[in-house]
Amino acid sequence: MILAFVLVLVSLTALLLMYAARGKTSAIGDLDDLAGRTRPVDIEAFRNLIDPAEEDFLRENLPASEFLAIQKERLYAAMEYVSCAAHNAAVLVRLGEAARLSLDPKIAEAGRQLLDTALRLRHYALLATVRLYLGIALPGAHLSAGRLVDNYQHLSSLAGQLAFMQHPARASRLPAIL
Secondary structure, three states: OHHHHHHHHHHHHHHHHHHHHHOOOOOOOOHHHOOOOOOOOOHHHHHHHOOHHHHHHHHHHOOHHHHHHHHHHHHHHHHHHHHHHHHHHHHHHHHHHHHHOOOOHHHHHHHHHHHHHHHHHHHHHHHHHHHHHHHHHOOOOOOOOHHHHHHHHHHHHHHHHHHHHHOOOOHHHHHHHO
């Protein structure tokens, strides 16, 4: 009886994680469908917020109480960037799913890569959110979400490659959207 309960609980948890990784966005067919559905992410500002060297600089040059207040604000701002990156990844999951069905094998492969990378980024975003909350709860801990920024840049690059394959003339608009 207990084994059956555990198996049901594990199955429900797996389904919930798959749903969370995929996101709640509607179907995306191509680049035109992205407009208005994404949230722009300022990569450099995001990178600055989670940079351990910047945190060390602030820690060394500010009084402890002021540092803690500013660091807490920085972590909340970083969580907003993580949220935007996760949202955009969910949108790009849908774009990758649509591209995967293309008859052109190059576009289908690019779609598969985009889909895999977007799903991976959604998982990283979940882990980064946990780390950032821990950073707020434990102000002395050094918890970085730096890999998330690099992965988001890679995801944006893959989306750009796919957009260029599908619509070369309109692909230059993608960086402003993501």
